[in-house]
Amino acid sequence: MPANHSTLNQTAAGHAAGQALQHHFADLGQQRDSATLGMWVFLLTELMFFGGMFAAYLVYRVSYPAVFVAASRHMEFWAGTINTVVLLTSSLTMVLGVWAAQTGRRQLLVWFLILTLLFGMAFLGIKAYEYHNHWVQHDVPGDSFQWLGADGRTAPDAREAQIFFSLYFAMTGFHALHMVIGLGLVTFILYQGWKGRYSPEYHTPVENVGLYWHFVDIVWIFLYPLLYLISKRHG
Amino acid sequence: MATSTPVIEKPNYLNADYSVKSWLLTTDHKRIALLYLVAITMFFFVGGFFAMLIRLELLTPAGDLVQADTYNRLFSMHGVVMIFLFLIPSIPAAIGNFVLPMMLGARDLAFPRINLLSWYLLMIGGVMILYSIVTGGFDTGWTFYTPFSTEYSNSNVIVAALGIFVVGFSSILTGLNFIVTTHRMRAPGLTWDRLPLFVWANYATSIIQILGTPVLAITLALVAMERLFNIGIFNPQLGGDPLLFQHLFWFYSHPAVYIMILPSMGVVSEVITCFSRKRVFGYKFVAMASIAIAVLGFLVWAHHMFVAGISAYAALIFSLLSYAVAVPSAIKVFNWTATMYKGSIHLRTPMLYALGFIGLFTMGGMTGLFLASLGIDVHVTDTYFVVAHFHYIMVGGAVMGYMAAIHFWWPKITGRMYSETWGKIAATLIFIGFNLTFFPQFVAGYVGMPRRYHAYAPEFQVLNVLSTAGASILALGYVLPLIYLLWSLRYGAPAGNNPWQATGLEWTTASPPPTYNFDETPVVTSEAYDYPNMPQMPDEEKIGAR
Amino acid sequence: MAEAIVRRKTYVIIWAVLLCLTALTATVSEIELGGWNAPVALAIAGTKALLVALFFMHLRHERSKIVIVWTIAGLFWLLILLLLSMTDYATRGFLNIPGR
Numbered sequence: 084m085p086a087n088h089s090t091l092n093q094t095a096a097g098h099a100a101g102q103a104l105q106h107h108f109a110d111l112g113q114q115r116d117s118a119t120l121g122m123w124v125f126l127l128t129e130l131m132f133f134g135g136m137f138a139a140y141l142v143y144r145v146s147y148p149a150v151f152v153a154a155s156r157h158m159e160f161w162a163g164t165i166n167t168v169v170l171l172t173s174s175l176t177m178v179l180g181v182w183a184a185q186t187g188r189r190q191l192l193v194w195f196l197i198l199t200l201l202f203g204m205a206f207l208g209i210k211a212y213e214y215h216n217h218w219v220q221h222d223v224p225g226d227s228f229q230w231l232g233a234d235g236r237t238a239p240d241a242r243e244a245q246i247f248f249s250l251y252f253a254m255t256g257f258h259a260l261h262m263v264i265g266l267g268l269v270t271f272i273l274y275q276g277w278k279g280r281y282s283p284e285y286h287t288p289v290e291n292v293g294l295y296w297h298f299v300d301i302v303w304i305f306l307y308p309l310l311y312l313i314s315k316r317h318g
Numbered sequence: 319m320a321t322s323t324p325v326i327e328k329p330n331y332l333n334a335d336y337s338v339k340s341w342l343l344t345t346d347h348k349r350i351a352l353l354y355l356v357a358i359t360m361f362f363f364v365g366g367f368f369a370m371l372i373r374l375e376l377l378t379p380a381g382d383l384v385q386a387d388t389y390n391r392l393f394s395m396h397g398v399v400m401i402f403l404f405l406i407p408s409i410p411a412a413i414g415n416f417v418l419p420m421m422l423g424a425r426d427l428a429f430p431r432i433n434l435l436s437w438y439l440l441m442i443g444g445v446m447i448l449y450s451i452v453t454g455g456f457d458t459g460w461t462f463y464t465p466f467s468t469e470y471s472n473s474n475v476i477v478a479a480l481g482i483f484v485v486g487f488s489s490i491l492t493g494l495n496f497i498v499t500t501h502r503m504r505a506p507g508l509t510w511d512r513l514p515l516f517v518w519a520n521y522a523t524s525i526i527q528i529l530g531t532p533v534l535a536i537t538l539a540l541v542a543m544e545r546l547f548n549i550g551i552f553n554p555q556l557g558g559d560p561l562l563f564q565h566l567f568w569f570y571s572h573p574a575v576y577i578m579i580l581p582s583m584g585v586v587s588e589v590i591t592c593f594s595r596k597r598v599f600g601y602k603f604v605a606m607a608s609i610a611i612a613v614l615g616f617l618v619w620a621h622h623m624f625v626a627g628i629s630a631y632a633a634l635i636f637s638l639l640s641y642a643v644a645v646p647s648a649i650k651v652f653n654w655t656a657t658m659y660k661g662s663i664h665l666r667t668p669m670l671y672a673l674g675f676i677g678l679f680t681m682g683g684m685t686g687l688f689l690a691s692l693g694i695d696v697h698v699t700d701t702y703f704v705v706a707h708f709h710y711i712m713v714g715g716a717v718m719g720y721m722a723a724i725h726f727w728w729p730k731i732t733g734r735m736y737s738e739t740w741g742k743i744a745a746t747l748i749f750i751g752f753n754l755t756f757f758p759q760f761v762a763g764y765v766g767m768p769r770r771y772h773a774y775a776p777e778f779q780v781l782n783v784l785s786t787a788g789a790s791i792l793a794l795g796y797v798l799p800l801i802y803l804l805w806s807l808r809y810g811a812p813a814g815n816n817p818w819q820a821t822g823l824e825w826t827t828a829s830p831p832p833t834y835n836f837d838e839t840p841v842v843t844s845e846a847y848d849y850p851n852m853p854q855m856p857d858e859e860k861i862g863a864r
Numbered sequence: 865m866a867e868a869i870v871r872r873k874t875y876v877i878i879w880a881v882l883l884c885l886t887a888l889t890a891t892v893s894e895i896e897l898g899g900w901n902a903p904v905a906l907a908i909a910g911t912k913a914l915l916v917a918l919f920f921m922h923l924r925h926e927r928s929k930i931v932i933v934w935t936i937a938g939l940f941w942l943l944i945l946l947l948l949s950m951t952d953y954a955t956r957g958f959l960n961i962p963g964r
Binding site for chain 3: 124127
């Protein structure tokens with residue numbers, strides 16, 4: 084079904100939508116469907132990217148169960164839990180932003196995206212606080228790592244404990260990197276949205292940034308129990 | 319005889335704009351394909367240069383040309399450059415980028431700017447890898463096994479690994495583009511069961527690129543981090559497991575070999591049908607076999623680890639699965655053969671390469687079954703048997719398919735015909751040179767010559783001399799097309815729209831095509847490979863206007 | 865555009881459910897369930913992920929079958945990576961062959 088370009092151009096947003104049609108597509112529908120499929124396929128590459136680390140995690144957790152329990156106690160339960168809530172809420176504001184774009188509410192779109200940004204930055208702030216604490220406690224793998232037993236000397240399972248922390252920093256580190264990229268993307272659509280580039284006919288970038296954001300949230304949904312909730316007691 | 323043929327040039331994608339900026343900032347899939355073609359040709363000769371040094375060293379049993387340390391760098395760099403900078407991009411990026419959208423009746427790929435980004439990522443990653451080479455190289459093998467690569471090697475592992483990481487994203491984005499284009503941009507009437515098998519092959523390749531490459535990316539990133547920060551995920555001294563690296567590495571790198579072979583198989587399907595003037599035998603089987611290879615290819619990776627220390631139980635499972643993956647490849651070979659049966663065979667240059675592919679790929683594939691058998695693998699693993707096996711597939715298979723593609727679509731890409739005589743000479747030289755190079759290696763490996771050693775026992779020398787002699791012929795064979803193809807750009811006969819009278823939408827437009835490919839969106843009403851209803855292929859002398 | 869527009873209330877309800885599941889998983893981790901702690905935690909995480917995917921990522925209303933097929937394929941591939949690797953680690957020593 085060919086897009087009816089003449090009616091599209093009757094509104095300012097429609098005109099913008101018409102301009103958004105790239106030359107190699109037949110109509111906006113094909114363009115939108117392509118972009119959406121493309122984003123989903125891209126997210127699958129991200130799934131496999133994190134999947135490699137989950138595989139490493141699985142192998143070592145099965146190999147060193149006791150050490151993983153002990154090391155998990157060094158995680159800050161409340162930081163992790165609050166961060167989980169923060170990210171889930173940012174997903175809510177993100178999808179409400181998509182709703183605002185779908186229904187042509189420019190002001191609300193901007194506000195929801197700003198909120199999403201704020202929650203995302205809060206997440207990273209808490210993460211930075213955690214990383215700092217880990218550094219101070221000598222949990223960071225490498226030459227400064229220390230894992231002491233009850234007698235105050237290096238415990239026999241120090242090497243295995245370092246594996247846990249290597250995985251912790253690798254997994255949360257790459258997750259945080261994706262959060263930073265996500266903040267950049269949200270800023271981009273925030274700017275575009277503020278300039279009125281989106282409309283009910285054309286708001287694909289908002290949807291697709293949303294997909295990315297939710298995916299990064301899903302990764303954290305799994306990281307949280309795997310890293311923070313192994314142990315039965317948390318301080 | 320060879321005069322510059324005056325051709326009144328219609329507007330096409332080549333003469334649309336001559337500025338450098340119009341090439342470096344192009345979003346035209348055809349121009350991007352040419353950018354890739356130039357890049358991978360350069361990389362091919364870099365990798366070939368290392369091969370030449372390897373073969374020169376192996377002329378004599380003593381390690382007298384280079385030191386052991388240097389030799390380690392030579393085969394490592396040969397592998398990385400050939401695999402990541404040549405083979406993986408080759409057909410999809412240099413040929414598929416050009417031809418796939420046209421086969422679908424589309425104006426471009428779904429994401430033209432991402433296509434350009436893919437090329438830049440290849441170049442950036444390639445520069446990083448070349449930088450790591452010229453500043454001393456790396457000696458870990460293209461396989462980067464830990465803990466040598468993470469702990470003990472004193473070479474440029476990090477830069478090389480990160481360069482491959484970047485190139486991997488080039489590959490991922492190409493695959494993504496192909497998948498979305500194939501799903502969303504087919505011309506009216508072009509249903510899945512009417513698609514050229516080249517499209518099916520590239521789709522299957524794209525599945526692997528999407529789902530496998532990211533695992534390589536994270537693995538190499540972890541290696542780099544381990545090396546930089548001395549963390550121990552793969553280091554036994556720090557509590558890690560080197561086998562975990564191998565599992566993660568081969569999870570990608572085995573399917574990677576199918577990235578390298580599937581597009582060639584797609585080319586063979588196109589060429590065999592055209593030069594037999596017949597429909598393909600068993601279209602659905604060949605199409606499904608491509609998908610089956612992509613899927614099954616992910617289930618066999620630990621056959622690279624049979625002697626590394628995996629459990630015997632796992633070895634059993636992977637051995638069985640490795641036998642299974644041979645089946646769809648065999649189906650394709652049988653179907654191609656049946657396609658040729660009672661066909662009108664034209665032994666032009668592309669067909670010579672396609673036939674060479676079938677024979678050599680079959681040999682390589684069958685020796686793969688030898689390797690899948692646990693007992694035999696213990697005997698021949700890490701010997702030249704393995705080296706010969708994968709070169710039969712990669713060079714006898716994939717590169718032959720690539721040469722077939724170049725010679726088949728060259729008229730479309732450039733609008734010129736090359737010298738058929740020289741094409742046949744080069745193909746013959748390549749076939750002879752290839753077999754002389756690599757068949758002795760099967761024997762050498764079977765009788766005990768190990769791989770990745772710069773010196774060897776004197777009893778293997780004859781085989782090595784034969785191999786190096788073959789390599790010289792092979793090298794000549796590869797240089798020849800460079801000459802006559804470039805020559806054809808100026809002096810070749812104009813090709814016309816469809817010099818081979820081939821089916822496929824790309825042959826319905828001008829050669830070279832206009833920037834927008836088609837004046838109107840084509841509508842497809844016939845099945846694929848509708849050769850019974852095509853005119854005969856012109857005789858060699860009559861192709862093009864002389 | 866002919867896409868379905870989900871009501872805001874639905875999103876808020878899903879969000880509330882996600883928070884409850886978070887509280888649940890945190891609480892359950894305090895209870896000693898032996899070997900079942902991990903599967904339960906993963907099941908809860910999986911449910912949360914499914915909710916985000918179906919509702920926030922609009923998979924529930926996704927008209928394109930290809931997207932669904934690819935998503936399932938991706939999950940399946942992740943399982944291949946995890947499970948087939950474990951065929952090695954989980955069976956070391958099974959066949960009583962030394963060193964294997």
